[in-house]
Structures are given as structure tokens and as C-alpha cells.
Amino acid sequence: MTNLKNLLLVFCSLTSHLVVAQNSSSDLLEYEIVYSALPWANLSGGLDQGFVYMDNADVTAKLNINELFDWEESLSIFFYGLGNHGGQATDYMGDFQVASNIQAAPSWRLFEVWIQENFLNDRLSALFGLYDLNSEFDVLRPGTIFINSSFGIGAEYAQSGLNGPSIFPISSLGLRLSSSITDQWRVRLAILDGVSGNPADLKSNRIALSKEDGALIAMEHSVYLSSAVPDRINRNYTTRRKKVGRDRDIPTNDKINVGGWMYTAEFPEIGDSTFYRPNWGAYIGAQKYWFYSKYDDRYLSMFVRYGVANDRINRIGSAISGGIVFAGSLSEKTDYVGLAFSTAVNGKARLEHSPEDERAETALELTYSFPLRTWLTIQPDVQYIINPNTDASIKNSLAIGLLIQASLGGAW
Structure with missing residues (x-):
């Protein structure tokens, strides 16, 4: 952790002399380094009161081969x-949904490495390699400002598989196809290794394809209902979905997502490990923007999402989330x-075999993100967890944190 703190000081020094380059089709190499620090305190309830320090380093680079050969x-x-380091907020809060989206087993790993080819003026895209499914699937942009993990991907989706689906912090090998049928319709399909890494070693990014592991098949259809003016939304905060190498412009349109997933391997039923069932789920989500002025980037946005999973084999049978975000301009930022x-x-099978459990866990989050510099963002955060882990013996948890993000990047 000390090395990462030193890295933050280096960022502060370098970024005072660097101007972050914008993505450009004429760039051969694009790079970005982001350091996220999250001091976190559980003030009351949960398993125990206490303080943890979590941090996360993301180093990304994209090589545009087409520029090298003028294709x-x-x-x-x-x-x-x-790279992930620090403690675990869950050890104090006892929650199921995970309050911190940078919480992970301490390790350094190659999280993603893939090759992507776009065709027909970017209407069709094919990608192959180690791939973060949640970088493109089940994403509602207003929700990405929040720190709780369930606003990045639904709780019923995140729980699936032997070691989770191919999402932070462990990815798996796969193929992703994406097609923009029109400016308003986009369809994605991903076929991935059914087991991410090694369930017995959370620090491992092992690739081991086998018939027993099977595959995870994910599909999503996005319908964009209206067009926002891209130049009017200049997001200062950094998320895993907006790093170098992703879509150059993340759509800020009103949209509806409809998706589903399925594992080809079958899983044991809760309470009966001799009976196996298919593992599947589906979700629907939507985001909406209202602009206050034609001349600046002030707006109000809302999102809502609902998902289900086969509750005979998955603990969480359904999940619902939603929120509201106000963006304002106190200065040029x-x-x-x-x-x-x-x-x-909790699903029916879980409640049948654990009748002492509460029916649901609910996470409430209030957050405020503001940029101190173009390269430095501060985000105070408050979360209140009702029925942590649906365990009646655990009192509701109240926790606070302060996300600090420093970044630098550029292009050659």
C-alpha cells in the first residue's frame, strides 16, 4: 500500500505538467493510469465498528494497429x-452486496488483454481475449457515479457462477460481438469461460477451459430513445467503463437495456446437491436525462433496473435498484x-432452507463527486445497509467513505 501512496504523489507531480490528451482516431498509442483510494469507516451496526483503507490502481493502454498501417x-x-490492496469493508459491515466497488483480494493481475476489430464504419465489432463483461453489459451511466457494487452490475447477476461472471476483479477468456443495427439499436453477444480464474485462489487469473466449466453466454439489446449533445456532458469521474480503449463516446442518450445470461454447465440446487439445474437470469434497465439549460451541462438523470435469476440454485432470486443524479457546474468543471x-x-429456495433469514438486504447511498483539478476528484460517500446479509442478528450498518481518484493519461 505504501508503494501505491507513493504512486499517488508521483501522479500529482506529473499531472501538474501534463495535459491529458483526448482520444483521437489518429493516435497510435493511448494510455491511462488511475489511482483510487477509499478510506472507509463503519460507524454503527454491522459486524463491528472499524476503519479500513482500500486502494486500487488501473493501468491501461491501447495500441491502434490500423494507424500503424494506415488501414x-x-x-x-x-x-x-x-492492482488491489487494503482491507475489506465487508469485514465490518457484514453486507452481501459489497459497499465498495474497489474491494478485492490484495493482488496485482493482468485483468484484461484483448484484440478488437471494427468493420463497416464501426457498425460491427468483434473482440477476443480476457474481457470484463461489465465494461459494456448491464451498464446504466447515471449509476456509475455510485460506489456500491450493485449499481455497477445487478446483485443477482454478480452472484452467478462458481467465481462470479467475468467482471471485476477476475476476468475470463471470451469472444464479444457487437452490432449497431441503427443509431438507436445496439445488440451485443458474449461467450466466455464459465469459471473466472480459480475459485480456490482469489488472486489467480487462471485460464483453464474445460467441458465441466462450460461457458457463460450473455446477450443484451440496447434501444436509445433520444440523443443528447455529447459536448455538453463532460464527466470528470473515472470508472472502469470509461477508460482508454472503450467506446470513445459513452452514449448519454435515454435508453432501455434488455439482457439475459445463461451458463451451459448445470449447478446444484440449494438444499439438494444431487439435483442439478440450468443457471440463467434476465434483466431490464433504463436511464433518462433532463437538461436544465441549452447552454451548459446541468442536468438531472434517473435510472432503474430489475433483474431475476434462477432461485432454485442462486441465493438472490431478484434485485431492484434505482437512483437519481444531479449534475451541476460550480465552475468550468x-x-x-x-x-x-x-x-x-432472497429466492424461494434460500428462504425454505434458511427460514431465519430476512427476506432482503437494501443498500442506500448518498454521494457527492467534485473535481479539485482535471486530474483529481474527491467523492464523500454515505451508505446505510438495511438487514446486512439478510442476517437478523446483524444490526443495520451506517458507513462513510471518501473516494480520492488521481489520473493521468495521454496519446502518441
Whole structure:
């Protein structure tokens, strides 16, 4: 952790002399380094009162092969190194949904490495390699401002598989196809190794394809209902979905997502390990923007999401979340205030075999993100967890944190 703190000081020094370059189709190499620090305190309730320090380093680089050979169609290679350190907020809060989206087993790993080819003026895209499913699937942009993990991907989706799906902090090998049928319709399909890493070693990014592990098949259809003016939304905060190598412009349109997933391997039923069932789930989500002025980036946005999973084999049978975000301009930069909730509901089989459990856990989050510099963002955060882990013996948890993000990047 000391090395990462030193790295933050280096960032502060370097970024005072660097101007972050914007993504450009004429760049051969694009890079970005982001350091996130999250001091966190559980003030009351949960398993115990206490303080933890979590931090996360993301190092990404994208090589645009097409620029090297002056090709018209886009061909790129992407590398993503990930480092996680510090404690676990869950050890104090006892929650199921995980209050911190940078909480992970301490390790350094190659999180993603893939090659992507775009065709037909970027209407069709094919990607192969170690791939973060949640970088493109089940994403509602207003929700990305929040720190609780369930606002990044639904709780019923995140729980799936032997070691989770191919998402932070452990990815798996796969193929992703994406097609923009029109400017308003986008369809994605991903086929991934059914087991991410090694369930017995959370620090491992092992690739071991086998018939027993099977595959995870994910599909999503996005419908964009209206167009926002891209130049009017200048997001200052950094998330895993907006790092170098992703879509150059994350759509800020009103949209609806409809998706589903399935594992080809079967899983044991809760309470009966001799009976196996297919593992599947589905979700729907939507985001909406209202702009206050034609001349600046002040707006109000809302999102809502509902998902289900086969509750005969998955603990969480359904999850619902939603929130509201206000973006305003105190200066030339944009700050954000957000309030959101996420409720993860135990399935029928779980309640049958654990009747002492509460029916659901609900996370409430209030957050405020503001940039001190173009390269430095501060985000105070408050979370209140009702029925942590649906365990009646654990009192409701009240916790606070302060996310600090420093970044530098550029292009050659």
C-alpha cells in the first residue's frame, strides 16, 4: 500500500505538467493510469465498528494497429493491469452486496488483454481475449457515479457462477460481438469461460477451459430513445467503463437495456446437491436525462433496473435498484450529487432452507463527486445497509467513505 501512496504523489507531480490528451482516431498509442483510494469507516451496526483503507490502481493502454498501417477499419490491442490492496469493508459491515466497488483480494493481475476489430464504419465489432463483461453489459451511466457494487452490475447477476461472471476483479477468456443495427439499436453477444480464474485462489487469473466449466453466454439489446449533445456532458469521474480503449463516446442518450445470461454447465440446487439445474437470469434497465439549460451541462438523470435469476440454485432470486443524479457546474468543471437504493431479495429456495433469514438486504447511498483539478476528484460517500446479509442478528450498518481518484493519461 505504501508503494501505491507513493504512486499517488508521483501522479500529482506529473499531472501538474501534463495535459491529458483526448482520444483521437489518429493516435497510435493511448494510455491511462488511475489511482483510487477509499478510506472507509463503519460507524454503527454491522459486524463491528472499524476503519479500513482500500486502494486500487488501473493501468491501461491501447495500441491502434490500423494507424500503424494506415488501414481504414479499426484494429486495436488493449492491455489492462489491475492492482488491489487494503482491507475489506465487508469485514465490518457484514453486507452481501459489497459497499465498495474497489474491494478485492490484495493482488496485482493482468485483468484484461484483448484484440478488437471494427468493420463497416464501426457498425460491427468483434473482440477476443480476457474481457470484463461489465465494461459494456448491464451498464446504466447515471449509476456509475455510485460506489456500491450493485449499481455497477445487478446483485443477482454478480452472484452467478462458481467465481462470479467475468467482471471485476477476475476476468475470463471470451469472444464479444457487437452490432449497431441503427443509431438507436445496439445488440451485443458474449461467450466466455464459465469459471473466472480459480475459485480456490482469489488472486489467480487462471485460464483453464474445460467441458465441466462450460461457458457463460450473455446477450443484451440496447434501444436509445433520444440523443443528447455529447459536448455538453463532460464527466470528470473515472470508472472502469470509461477508460482508454472503450467506446470513445459513452452514449448519454435515454435508453432501455434488455439482457439475459445463461451458463451451459448445470449447478446444484440449494438444499439438494444431487439435483442439478440450468443457471440463467434476465434483466431490464433504463436511464433518462433532463437538461436544465441549452447552454451548459446541468442536468438531472434517473435510472432503474430489475433483474431475476434462477432461485432454485442462486441465493438472490431478484434485485431492484434505482437512483437519481444531479449534475451541476460550480465552475468550468462538473460536480455530481446522487441518491440511490439497491434491494437484493432472497429466492424461494434460500428462504425454505434458511427460514431465519430476512427476506432482503437494501443498500442506500448518498454521494457527492467534485473535481479539485482535471486530474483529481474527491467523492464523500454515505451508505446505510438495511438487514446486512439478510442476517437478523446483524444490526443495520451506517458507513462513510471518501473516494480520492488521481489520473493521468495521454496519446502518441
